[in-house]
Amino acid sequence: MHALHEAPLTRSVEDYLKVIYHLSSQGGFAATSDIAAMLDVAPPSVSGMVKRLSETGLIEHVPYRGVQLTQQGRRAALRMIRRHRILETYLTQQLGYDWGGVHVEAERLEHAVSDGLIERMAGTLGDPRYDPHGAPIPTAAGDIEETELVSLAEAPVGAELELREVGTQDPARLSFFAEQGLVPGIRLRVTDRQPFNGPTTVRLESDEVRVVGRELAQALRCLAATK
Amino acid sequence: MHALHEAPLTRSVEDYLKVIYHLSSQGGFAATSDIAAMLDVAPPSVSGMVKRLSETGLIEHVPYRGVQLTQQGRRAALRMIRRHRILETYLTQQLGYDWGGVHVEAERLEHAVSDGLIERMAGTLGDPRYDPHGAPIPTAAGDIEETELVSLAEAPVGAELELREVGTQDPARLSFFAEQGLVPGIRLRVTDRQPFNGPTTVRLESDEVRVVGRELAQALRCLAATK
């Protein structure tokens, strides 16, 4: 099934696969310009890399349409995402990193650590299933939990929700969420939403009330609360 | 004193500086072919890199003689050595790495970790002064302890010694030393040495006797034992 000698991927290739995974995870194609924006490179650099990646069989490229991961590319991308999320969890729990700073450090390390070290870290942590932001950690075998989540910006007024995942990496937003007590695991009820893309109001279990603007509410991904 | 924008060094440059430090630490010049051998690259690659490094002011190059670090190069090299040794210590103490496997992992990580993470690790460990092999860890400020050590192969018969540092990175040798109880900190007495580069015999505090061949004895660096 596996190629006997899977050539080790370069850092750049690993980064491309990761962003292609994120951009195409909702089923579609990842566009050249979106990949370029996410990696902060010029579009022609993406075209060049895309050519090589499709020659190596990691992605499929439909010219002028976009790219998708092959099975092999998806496996490699999920391996990187596992590394990243294990690292974030380890740095947070064992080395006192906060919610905000951890992403950048994990980004630096994810290309360098060995699989062995990742599994040691995972073991130390008791094989965590979610990272500090609530995102699911793929297994070493390459499986990832896929749960249908609703963003707080879309949830109907009256809904009882569990906040599952905070979908941003921006340290400023993250520390704002932390201050507000909006962290994965909490329960909340949508009590109001202003029209015209206005803010959503929620009541926490503690009966505290939070008013969340649309942009931030979109980053808060929730599940219908279990009774 | 410092350049305002010290350009970040590439991985390769960091590796070159590290081996040049090791090769020239006994005061002399590092030879092109020795650098090439340590980095497992061809000699012309070294000549090329040496040219660039001396243009950037990290080393001084005397053609056909060799290279030495400048103050700036030495600072950068010691920073890498600190990272490496902190990583080895952390991986050993916190993640269950053994004496043998730790070097390779530290080598991968030393280029990727941030200074902040290194200092967090150092803090967690209580600012260790020696790595698991007994080598001194440079301070964050760039100072390194320099102790005159004698290799076991040179120590006179009758000497009372403290084993301070095990100077090899080869996992097989390291695990052999570990089996023999020849680890930093132990005391021993040289009881015999065979002529013609023959083995050295030592008696440990436990009264156990070890016979160490010349090659291995050279890697065991000792201090005259304090009473």
Add this chain to the structure above:
DNA sequence: GATAGTTCTTAGTATAATCTAACTCTGGCA
């Protein structure tokens, strides 16, 4: 102190990744 051998350097090539400039699709709108 000439020469043989080793060591070092120069020259020229290759690969991965990037860029800018210029050209070519594609799809929406007048």
Add this chain to the structure above:
DNA sequence: TGCCAGAGTTAGATTATACTAAGAACTATC
């Protein structure tokens, strides 16, 4: 339904690092 703006691609240059092949400079020996 044809055109044009924006998105995508190709072309060509640049940088870092490596390689092989070939020439230059020390050094050790006779």
